[in-house]
Amino acid sequence: MDNLIKMIEKLTNTFGAPGYEDEVIEVIKKELPFLSSERDSINNLYMGLHEKEANTNRPTVALDCHTDEVGFIVENVNRNGSISFLTLGGWHVGNVPASAVLIKNSRGEYIRGIVTSKPPHFMTDEERNRLPKMSELTIDIGTSSYEETTEMYGIEVGNPIVPDVTFVYDEKIEIMRAKAFDNRLGCAASIEVLKAVRDEKIENVNVVGAFASQEEVGLRGAQVAAYRVKPDFAIVFEGSPADDSFKEGTAAHGALKKGVQLRVVDGAMISNPRVLKFAKDIANKKGIKYQVIAREKGSTNGGKYHISETGIPVLVLGIPTRYIHTHYSYASIDDLKSAISLAIEVIKELNYDVIKGF
The missing domain is CATH 3.40.630.10 (Zn peptidases)
Known part of the structure; x- marks a missing residue:
């Protein structure tokens, strides 16, 4: 390389x-x-x-x-520990659910999470046939309470978020992915x-x-x-x-x-x-x-x-x-x-x- x-x-x-x-x-x-x-x-x-x-x-x-x-920013930490967010830049909602993200917390630490996506088993017919609204999505870092997310992981309103992706290079075709x-x-x-x-x-x-x-x-x-x-x-x-x-x-x-x-x-x-x-x-x-x-x-x-x-x-x-x-x-x-x-x-x-x- x-x-x-x-x-x-x-x-x-x-x-x-x-x-x-x-x-x-x-x-x-x-x-x-x-x-x-x-x-x-x-x-x-x-x-x-x-x-x-x-x-x-x-x-x-x-x-x-x-x-x-393009990224996101923490808008709220919810009672169940999930994180509501706002977009920073031009995202299409269809590209966001079930993706990995990285949150930089108030201590300068990186916290990994995933954007939530409801399993099809729990979807109504109406939900199956439409895209979710961005405001309906949250980020899950594996916690189950407000206190775990804020106290144990230092997540606060205003913490920035980016996709959690690692660069790779394919030498055979000289193409990069990141x-x-x-x-x-x-x-x-x-x-x-x-x-x-x-x-x-x-x-x-x-x-x-x-x-x-x-x-x-x-x-x-x-x-x-x-x-x-x-x-x-x-x-x-x-x-x-x-x-x-x-x-x-x-x-x-x-x-x-x-x-x-x-x-x-x-x-x-x-x-x-x-x-x-x-x-x-x-x-x-x-x-x-x-x-x-x-x-x-x-x-x-x-x-x-x-x-x-x-x-x-x-x-x-x-x-x-x-x-x-x-x-x-x-x-x-x-x-x-x-x-x-x-x-x-x-x-x-x-x-x-x-x-x-x-």
Whole structure:
């Protein structure tokens, strides 16, 4: 297992519900010890921001990704010891019952549990023929009373929760399976590009890693990061929904092993066509695989960057991810490498005149 895959394993196994991204931040800082680091009150992490402020004669490129993952939060501890919860991010209720979760309690301990699901033996006909409501679901940690859950296991209202999943890599087909590919794959891409900027001595632009918090609950961290970094150009990495498990042939625009996704439109942004052409031309010249997608719904942090200040040109680079916003997702290491390679080549071609042309 190479170093990149080991880093992804570490990033995806790490706990990082929206607003509680602290452990992910520490992993990122350890991967980039050669850069300055700064964290703000919303839990954004900025890598290389101070270096940018010392070189004001160059344009600045923000490498954006988000550190949070879809999760839950404790809403109440019930009399029988079960835990009621609220969602953090876009879950579909059909993907939640009978799944394993990890709760970080008030003592900083990890408590394992499962989301409850009523056995079919006890279901009414009406219950058999409908999905449950999210408010009907609870988490069971094996306890039988309020006191056991709160006193013995330290569970309190407000404790964050994430899926309990461990990373695996299939070397035969070079496919990864884990939680939180949305967007720890983006975090891995940003880290690798920042390392390449150092190793290849790329000095035509300042490159700042903007590791944003709380994307899954409304792109909140990115709104702050855009104003803090004030980039001239932004590259947004995202673990982006793959559609090749339910679409075939030319209808699938987000397929594993077909390359990085270039996003034309989504629910929060219409991509700048001049930026897209610039990226496509470089990809074609360098032989980097890519696919173009148009999405009616969903969004990325690009939705905040492109309307920040007087408008920032944005390139969204997606890594296709099957079964996004569920416990288990698949992604290809080759697609991630395509995203990293394209970002590096784009950065090498940027200067003030090129950026003004967008």
